[in-house]
Amino acid sequence: MNKFEQLGLNEQLLNAIKDMGFETPSEVQEKAIPVLLAQDTDMVALAQTGTGKTAAFGFPLIQKIDISSRKTQGLILSPTRELCLQIANELKNYSKYTKGLNVVAIYGGASITEQAREVKRGAQIIVATPGRMQDMVNREMVDITNINYCILDEADEMLNMGFYEDITAILSHTPSEKNTWLFSATMPREVASIAKEFMRQPVEITVGSKNQGSDTVRHEYYLVNGRDRYEALKRLADANPDIFSVVFCRTKRDTQSVAEKLIEDGYNAAALHGDLSQNQRDLVMKAFRNRQIQMLVATDVAARGIDVDDVTHVINYQLPDEIETYTHRSGRTGRAGKSGISMVILPKSEVRKISTIEKIIKQKFEAKKLPSGIEICEIQLYHLASKIKNTEVNQEIDSYLPAINDVLQGIDREELIKKMVSVEFSRFFNYYKNSRDLNASSTSSREGKEGRPTRESYSPNENGEVRYFINVGERDGYDWRTLKDFLKATMDFGRDDVFKVDVKESFSFFNTDAAHTEAILQMFTDFKMDGRFVNVEVSNAPSSGGGRGSSSGGRRDRFRGDAKRSDKRGSFGDRGKGKSFSKDSGFKSPKKNSKRRY
Known part of the structure; x- marks a missing residue:
């Protein structure tokens, strides 16, 4: 006997389930389906991505729809176009024997008038992204004032993407007596707020612990110096020849850059980020699902809605700004009961974040070494x-x-x-054959590069801050704001990570928390911008007014002299190879007196 038969599903749904080859319901399906079928109730269900949530609400919703009526009875909100289309397609598969049921997907990037026309023909179930749905409600193209069921799928992701106001506005147009089913991987404060405001004594279902990561995913981190991050990524790919992975970066720029480097180095890779057109994104996702792409490099927002069961690895090229987002990243692997691995390429300055993530996902990371070349x-x-x-x-x-x-x-x-x-x-x-060891020492007392300060030589001040000297200033076109923007973009820092920026004629000072020092010194080792070396060193200059001092007067004069000599010689380009940022490849220094904002 098929175990789905014990959940109370009707014959039409059971026939569709049999055609799809489903035999055993997942835990969230086993817990949610009987309750939703037997009761008219609100529900909050917490379960990781890839645990079968779509079927958990889709089967009961289809069975409860009155197909003799053409009015809209069910509304499903999902965070992205990809997930919206995926849910709509799955519901159509579930309802293949439920004659007369019409499911319509509403999303941005397609004709709004055609979507309105489909709804008008009769759509008992609408699957929509919040932005497009709110637009159609405002234009009176859809009527959701009489729906019976509202489902918020991946609620935490929708709120992370900034849809709180859209969701609350949409819900305000729905009847108060409807049933609301909220499905989410985590339970942040905003999700709890939605539940409190729009739901009545919801039944709560939790698969695992709240916010817990999937137990089918193994978590690993590899400690490297910041400058070796890309080489570490290649080693992880080469050490796993059958890899089928999603590689996460923080920014669109890094996503595109990493993907381009991988392609140049012979890997089957592609980028997925918000600057791509919808058609480009569709082509990339089609190639990824067909395994023509082995390494999909993506931002967090673009990757939401990726639902591919066979992803073997998630690689965190950079950890997300919001640590809770790690749960969603790792949920892209280990789906449908299969095992997966979530890897973090970790600079030493971010080691402390691992323990924070462990507390959130309630799982331990394994510290691993990158394999040697041999x-x-x-x-x-x-x-x-x-x-x-x-x-x-x-x-x-x-x-x-x-x-x-x-x-x-x-x-x-x-x-x-x-x-x-x-x-x-x-x-x-x-x-x-001649490759070097990329593994960074877990002890951070010395970087190992001759001349690089030891930890003891850059003790933070009483506020835990370190002050730095950098050999660019007003003569290079910087003021305090543009220099701060340059440092934030170069280091992938947050808004408040760089402060007390003090710009002089040919050099400047800035502060960060001591935790960032090693990463900054690593990044600005052999760093070139427009062919010129940019040098950063720890300074003892005071934080206020501090243009007159550095760790030594000689050092300050030496860097000032270098800057002058660079003007006469044209560039520092003959002094060796280093990181190079130019108009085509990265952040370019502003022109003098430029008002450009980055």
């Missing part, structure tokens, strides 16, 4: 041998065998195997 070569070698062994022979090759045998004549079996494997293996071996 270890990666071994992994790739065995993977190649296994791939050759398991390859299905194409019989069309038979007619070419005589000619191939002539070409390979005189090569014995062992030599032939070596040559076959070397075709692919040599590429990895040549790249990794």
Whole structure:
């Protein structure tokens, strides 16, 4: 007996479930479906992404709809266009034997008049993104004043994306006697506020603990120096030859940059972020679902709604600004009962965030070492041998065998195997044979670079702050605001991470919390902008008015002299290779007296 039959579902739904191959309901389905079928009640259900929430509310909703009536009876709000379309398609699959049920998806990026026309033809269930739904309500293109059921799917993600006002406005147009079902992975304050304001004594269902991460996901972090982040990403990809992953970056700029680097280095990668058109995003997602893309590099907002069951790894190239967002990132793997791995590439300045995440997800991270170059070569070698062994022979090759045998004549079996494997293996071996260790020491007393200050030499002040000297100033076109913006963009800092910025003619000072010091010194090692080296060092200058002092007067004069010499020679470009930021690749220094805002 199919276990879904024990939940109270009707024959039409059970036939659809059988066609889809579902046999055992997930925990959230087992808990939610019988309650929603048996009672007219509000519900708050907390369960991780990928646990089957769509079916948990979709089956009861379809069974409760009066298909003899064409009026809109159910409204489902979801955070993104992708998720909206996905939910609508799944509901259509669930209701394939429920004749007369019409589901319409409403979302941005498509014709609003055509969507209004579909609703007018009769849509018992509307699946919508909050922004487009609010627009259609304001234009009186839809009538939700008589709905019986309202479902908020991925409620925490919608609120994280800034839809609180839209959601509350939409709900204000719905009848107070309707049933509201709220499904969410986490329970932040805003979600609780929605539940309190718009729900009446909701039944609460929790799968696992509140905000807990999925137990099908293993969490790992790799400690590296900030400048080695991209090389670490490549090693993780090469150490997992069958990787099918989502790589998360904080910003659209970093997302595009990382994806472009991966493509240049021969990986099947693509970027997914808000600057892409809807058509571009659709093409990227189609390629990802078809596994033409192995590494999808995405921002948090763009990745919401990605529902691909076979993602093997989530790689946090950078941790999110909001630590709670990590739960959603890791939920992209380990779906539908399968196991997955969530990896964090972690600079030493952010180690403290791991314990914060562990408290939220109620799971422990495993500190792991990046594999050495030789270890990666071994992994790739065995993977190649296994791939050759398991390859299905194409019989069309038979007619070419005589000619191939002539070409390979005189090569014995062992030599032939070596040559076959070397075709692919040599590429990895040549790249990794002289590779260095990228693992950062967990002890942060010394960076290991000659001349770099030890922790003892940059003790923070009584407020836990460190002050820095940087060899750019007013002559380079900076004022305090544009220099602060440059530092924030370069370091991916938040609004308040850089402060007490003091800009002089040819140099400047700024403060950060001591926790950022190592990351800043690493970033500005061999850092070039417009062909010129930008140097940052710890200073002992006072925080107020401090243009006259540094850790030594000689150092200040030396950097000032460098700046002057750079004007005469044109650039610092001949002094060696380093990080390079230019108009095409990153943050460019502003022109003098520029009023540009970044």
